[in-house]
Amino acid sequence: MTDQPTRAAPTSADVARRAGVSRATVSYVLNDSGTARISDATRARVLAAAADLGYVPHAAARSLRSGRTRMVLLPYPSTPMGPLVYGFFAALRHSLAERGYAVASFGGPHAPGGLDTARGWAELRPAALLVADGAALTPEGVDLLRRSGVGALVAFAPRPVPGVHTVLADQCRVGAAAAGRLLARGCRRLGVVVPETAAAQGLGLSRLRGAEEAAGARVERLDLACTEESAARLAARWPALGLDGVFAYNDEYAMLLMRALQDAGVDVPGRTAVVGAGDLLLGRLLRPRLTSVRIGLPDASRLAALIDELVADPGAVPTVVGELKIEVVARESA
Amino acid sequence: MTDQPTRAAPTSADVARRAGVSRATVSYVLNDSGTARISDATRARVLAAAADLGYVPHAAARSLRSGRTRMVLLPYPSTPMGPLVYGFFAALRHSLAERGYAVASFGGPHAPGGLDTARGWAELRPAALLVADGAALTPEGVDLLRRSGVGALVAFAPRPVPGVHTVLADQCRVGAAAAGRLLARGCRRLGVVVPETAAAQGLGLSRLRGAEEAAGARVERLDLACTEESAARLAARWPALGLDGVFAYNDEYAMLLMRALQDAGVDVPGRTAVVGAGDLLLGRLLRPRLTSVRIGLPDASRLAALIDELVADPGAVPTVVGELKIEVVARESA
Missing domain, CATH: 1.10.260.40 (lambda repressor-like DNA-binding domains)
Incomplete structure (x- = not known):
């Protein structure tokens, strides 16, 4: 052997x-x-x-x-990790390590979803699997993972995934919260930034959809690359767009867009209010200070405790085990 | 079986x-x-x-x-990954996946170094191992890994690690480049920010040491937490410190410090010049635009090709296989 x-x-x-x-x-x-x-x-x-x-x-x-490892498999999310998500995963790895688990991450930045992915995970016989993009899990994949003996099967997903303990993470709610803030301020013509990067676009489109649903009307989709040139081009079109409120996808894109708008002579928030997301420190350093949608991830040590319980009792009925906490932090920009 | x-x-x-x-x-x-x-x-x-x-x-x-996996083990670095390092690892995972490797990452944010760590890696029988904190590898650990049959053993480290293919990554050079820029501008009393976060302090102290060596004189060590309060306290002490140039550890800390200095009425760069590191987009969005030390990581696809070659020919004599490219990007702040 x-x-x-x-x-x-x-x-x-x-x-x-x-x-x-x-x-x-x-x-x-x-x-x-x-x-x-x-x-x-x-x-x-x-x-x-x-x-x-x-x-x-x-x-x-x-x-x-x-027959079993003490391994928790934590596949890399297919979307780029910002400081928020990166910090959460670091804390989770730490909490799981304290409980005697080895945490392993697999997958490239563009790992495909579906059955083949699930089979690859099952082959590793992890004690637990935490899937960041739970929406990509198919019923066949869940069945395969269960039958291969994965004890704790937890996923982040917009809706409960059958057979899986789900942390509800509906990115539409981030866009809805941002649009809600802008509407409450009296904005009537809204724009929403969607990143041009392929890896971030799915997240951006979910946030756009949430804003549209909250506004109950068409909002202007603003495709933006993460470069000064792209932001300057968008700012040059601003007068023609006639927008009085914009949700800029996240705090980093908000910083990029606000700088371009200010350089183009567009007053923020006087002429256009701007909302970011993520509630990063940088938003508080901007002038005007950035209004942002705070995205509260679950407590990492409590999630580690839950995973530990599920490994010990893998028969527990799958349920919703948490939810992103979404709230607007109102500052000066909107 | x-x-x-x-x-x-x-x-x-x-x-x-x-x-x-x-x-x-x-x-x-x-x-x-x-x-x-x-x-x-x-x-x-x-x-x-x-x-x-x-x-x-x-x-x-x-x-x-x-007897062997197609696994490349990529332990998490013990220092927090900024967007630069995160992007590099994402690209490397992608390149290795294209060559048919599964990339696995292990370790919490504070993984211990030394022999036990090396034993844990050896147990997994990876085809290749890329160590981000190569300075923590001991000769015994290298020997153990070699004997367990790891084909490609590559590390980032300030100096060549015996028995290991090393990418020279001497963080002192980042501090030296920043101090060199400030001295060339005529600054005479330099300060260097060291982050208070335990995880980032080692990196910060290396950069401080590099600045001291370049200055050939004592520089003021400025401990700073990543909060507005800490930055405001430091800015309040500024007149007493009498510094005309500061290296702010990285671009994010530079943004934090520059905002606090400007709020306290300290003109940048008139009274104090500020240099960051990382050359992030946000530095170009600040006013004054941030002068920054660019840290060029190796080309990810070339490193993946090297790892592939070493797996095929594990007897290759260990050598220096690359080096960080350090250069000052001069803008307005220094």
Whole structure:
């Protein structure tokens, strides 16, 4: 089982030979299984032989023996992570590590969704899986993951995913909150920025849809690349657009657009009110100070505790386990 | 080998029973090993049985059979990733995925270095390992990783790491470049911001040391938390400090400090010149436009190609394989 043909890599057989014991004994000692009685002298001999040879057990072999890893799989989201999401994942990794889990992340920036993705995750036999883009999970994928024995299956998704513990994360609500703020201020012709980057566009379109639903009317879609040139071009069209309120997708795009508008002589908020999202520190440093939609992610340590509970009790009926907390932080720009 | 005791998880034995073939045949078909002749009819029967049962092979078993994974291990850096580093890792994951590698990241935000960490990585038997904090690698750790059969061992570190292909990433040079710019402008009393966050402090102290070496004199260390209150307190002390040039750690801290200085009536750059680092878009949106130290990371697709070569030829003599490109982008603030 451990005689894999790796270059110069010592195997448990080498350790057994050197220590003058059986491979089973080596396995008992190095994996601390505690089911067999091994004398202290033998244990010491095995440990010394392993150290001499530089032998480390193969995690895959250990996972096969136990049938299960203590691994939580946390696939990279397909959208770029801002400081908010990045900080949340860092805190979650930390909380899970404190509970004895190894957190592994997989996937490129453009990981495909669907059944093949689910199969790839199932092959790794994680104890738990947290899916950032839960909307991409198909019923077949959920079934496959469940049958492969994933204990805790948690996803962020706009709506409850059948068979999955869901944290409701409906990005439409971010756009709706921003539009609501602008309408309450008396704005009547709204624009919504949609990032041109392919990776961020899905999120941008959800926020646009939410703004449209809240406004109950057509809003102007403003495609914007994350460059000064793109912002200057949009600002040059501003008088023709006649917008008195704009939701700028997030705080970074709001900073970019506000600078371009101010350089083009458009008064913010006098002529056009601007709302960002994310409630980053930079919004408070702008002048006028940026009004922003705060997006409260779940408490990372509570989510880690939930994952731990579900691993212990994988039969728990899937339910909604949390929700983004969306609120407008009103400052000067809108 | 696949009879692991997972709840309701179908095993290759179940597939074999259903298809009426041996487990070896199931293994040949599902792992596409190509060494055994299997009739098309048998192959179809096995695939149908696996699909009916929702069986997926266990990646750990496959990795044991082959002795090696196509996994590149990319442990999370212990310092927080800014947009620059995050973008680089995203591009690298993408390039490696195109070459058929699965990229896995492990470790919490405060993963310890040293031998235990190296042992944990070795247990996973990755084909390649890219260490962001190469300075934490000990000779014993490198030896262990080499002996466990890691093909490509690449690290970012300030100095060449023996036994490891090193990308030279000396953060002192960032501080030295910033101080050099301020001195060339005629500044004589320099300050350097060091972030109060524990995770960012190591990086901050390296940049401070570089500035001190370039200045050939004592520079004022300015501890700053990433809050408006901390920046306001520092700005209130400004007249007493008598500094005519400051390196603000990075562009985000520069934005924070510049706002506080301007609110306190300190003219930038008239009374104090300010330099950031990272050359982010936000620096170009500030007024005055921010002078910044650009940190050029290696080309991600070339690094992926190098890793691929090293996996194929793991005996290649470890050498320096790249270096951060450090240059000052001069704008208005310094």
